[in-house]
Amino acid sequence: MKRRLQQEKLSIEDFLAQNCHWNVHRNVNIIVYDQNTCDPKCLPPDSFMGVFLQKLLPDYKNVGFLKGGLL
Secondary structure, eight states: HHHHHHHHHSSSSHHHHHHHSSOOOSSSSSEETTTSSSSSGOOOOOOOHHHHHHHTTOOEEEEEEEEOOOO
């Protein structure tokens, strides 16, 4: 999945539709949670979450990140 997102063979819309099982409109609020990430600014750009956020943020303006590591 990561490679397909990086190579633009899979759009972020298609990824969300396949994995969230609903069509996402660009004006909805999206909350991203990763149990192991406390600060999204510290994500390696080549990690899956880094790639995912790089693809998500330009197109979806209402994106929140729920801080992980609380469990």
